[in-house]
Amino acid sequence: MFISSLSIKRLVSRALILSFFVLPTIITQAQEQGVHPQSTQYEWPADPAVREKLEHWRDQKFGMIIHWGLYAVPGMIESWELCSEDWISRDTNSDYGEFKKWYWGLKKDFNPTQFNPDQWAQAAKDAGMRYLVFTTKHHDGFCMFDTKQTDFKITNGPFANNPKANVAKYVFDAFRRKGLMIGAYFSKPDWHCPYYWWPMYATPDRNNNYDIRKHPSRWAQFKQYTYNQISELMHDYGSMDILWLDGGWVRPLETVTEEVKGWGAAIPAWSQDIDMPAIAAMARQAQPGLLIVDRTVHGPYENYQTPEQRVPDKQLDHPWESCITLGNAWGYVPNDQLKTSAKVIHQLIEVVAKGGSLLLGVGPSPQGTLPEPVVQRLAEIGSWLKINGEAIYNTRPIQGYQSGNVYFVQSNHSKSVYALALLDENGPVPATIEWDVNTPAPGSKIKLLSTGAPVKYTVKNEKVIISVPSAVQKAKGNPALAFEFIVAAD
Incomplete structure (x- = not known):
């Protein structure tokens, strides 16, 4: 979706036009190829405070996950077109290096002057949702919070002088005021960070692009970078209930099981271990009882499982959540086809009966508001839950x-x-x-x-x-x- 001779303005317009014809196909492929499988093992947490928080979360049943970042500007699939895997579709005349420069350059155009987290929180409340998961950083590495670890962030660009420039803070505050549990989505892989994708080498797939065994000091810098960013989120953004970690291919090599293989990219021969025990200890010292959702990495840091874009075939006897989009895309795409409110309610009922929760995905516009059709659909769902919620919650x-x-x-x-x-x-x-x-x-x-x-x-x-x-x-x-x-x- 890139031709280097086009101006940014024409390119964005072209992306918007293509979204009517090309993006639905790309998005469908992404949901099929880029999704996380579901773990086949589960380990109940040992910490009583975590068990108590987990049981409280299991009562909530219905949440909102918000994908918002650079990808909202052209209205394209989140992050994934940066990745050179054979399921990714870009313009056949595009130059990959130029595409990455264009994508990273969207930071100059992301100026959501209508940013309205109160509208988002009210829409979630009206829908009957009880918890939030917000993307503080997706795989592209662009931070929606005022991290001190990089300048690749919303507070370093045209939105920097806005009173609400530290977006994550105002999102979390708005949803707390509505009484929702608060979750921070954080991508473990970071394709913009030079300690993950080393600029000296090509970036063939979603994995880090150098042999960690040969360059352990470089990976140590990435581990510190990750630790520091999560520490900022856990210490500087108020009370947190959930740390929702995406990018399950970043994991200790010994945890790679058969269900993890074949995600669209081979698991490398080295361990992409970021030291979750240290991260978890730090995070729970700051946020006692914190739920950690290290997706697909079964063990003590996957406090609930997260099957993506599907409902399990049968009832499960441990905590889990289906994360499913309201439309075809996780983030904002113009004229996305939304599920009917009846379809969402039917999915919610099936999920709850099988022992899970439903995390519904929506994407705010590049201006910073939820599209009106999304708000309307959420209100319709909430109207049913106001009457029948007794059969869903608790x-x-x-x-x-x-x-x-x-x-x-x-x-x-x-x-x-x-x-x-x-x-x-x-x-x-x-x-x-x-x-x-x-x-x-x-x-x-x-x-x-x-x-x-x-x-x-x-x-x-x-x-x-x-x-x-x-x-x-x-x-x-x-x-x-x-x-x-x-x-x-x-």
């Missing part, structure tokens, strides 16, 4: 979690069980809802959450048949019905 998985299009969860604080029936968003509400697991206790009532009133039901041959009230049948646009009841004892 719940835990139940053994019989699905019967057809009906999913089940149990309250974490009472004996209540909830049945959530997915409805066809384009079809009529059925006259009856049926399931064949979780039979109500004899003589007990089943309450429809949207009305607060009990509904008529029968049990025949261990099948529960709910009669949906006629008024509910006539209502349009309801993506799911939620019922509360007490299950019969075994």
